């Protein structure tokens with residue numbers, strides 16, 4: 001069976017399809033000993049020999065974990081400052097990577113997998129996956145500012161808005177549950193900053209259907225085949 005090179009790399013757990021495209025354009029990928037720069041090239045799953053940075057790529061068994069990320073862990077596979085990474089928290093021999101990013105001090109729902117195709121499906125803006133966060137602010141959120149965040153504010157020329165804001169505590173408007181389908185970097189913190197608030201604590205309660213409600217911080221569970229299918233199909 002023949003599939004596109006970027007899909008092959010994503011399926012083998014090298015990276016997402018978009019990231020795999022970058023590897024191809026950077027000349028890091030060879031097929032049968034020749035460097036290729038054609039993202040659309042088709043490869044034969046059983047016959048062609050593909051390498052990335054000189055390492056032979058083979059299809060791997062796909063694994064999927066839902067982690068309740070603790071504070072202090074970075075969501076990259078390596079850190080130049082030698083801080084602990086989220087992959088260190090998961091016991092597996094598979095080469096997994098986080099699906100999207102959370103700031104080092106953000107806690108909560110994070111999926112890790114070696115399936116680049118799953119990554120693309122979950123994070124593609126077209127799929128409008130809803131993320132739910134609980135933010136603790138430096139001061140109570142004024143109803144007028146809440147209104148602005150729901151209507152939309154400009155972040156460096158790009159409009160961003162929250163889908164919903166809920167106040168779980170009757171006593172304090174400092175604690176806010178935020179619903180958004182934006183995956184932009186530092187999105188929640190930047191949105192609040194725009195209207196004059198600092199986010200002191202941030203937890204992602206869920207991403208799409210995956211919630212960490214019953215997963216203690218620092219621990220994880222595997223996704224079920226049904227949960228994986230729900231995203232992939």
Ligand code: URA
Nearest residue numbers: 103106186187188189
């Ligand atoms: N928005 C943020 O500001 N930080 C995160 O970690 C996630 C969303």
